[in-house]
Amino acid sequence: xxxxxxxSPEFREQAVNRTLIGSFxxxxxxxxxxxxxxxxxxxxxxxxxxxxxxxxxxx
Numbered sequence: 001x002x003x004x005x006x007x008s009p010e011f012r013e014q015a016v017n018r019t020l021i022g023s024f025x026x027x028x029x030x031x032x033x034x035x036x037x038x039x040x041x042x043x044x045x046x047x048x049x050x051x052x053x054x055x056x057x058x059x
Contacts, residue, residue: 007035015040016047 018029019040026044030037 012043013047016044019044020047 015029015033015035018024019026022029024032026040027037029035030040033040
């Protein structure tokens, strides 16, 4: 049985950036990094939510 893997904040940020900046889909990035599609999707949603709340805080 597999245990939970811990990913560094830097790894998460780089993975999310590859989905935002590049022309790769979440699924392609997840497969290339050996990360679950669903985990990467959660990281991306969290990042976008944080960035959205920062943008509205400056208005």
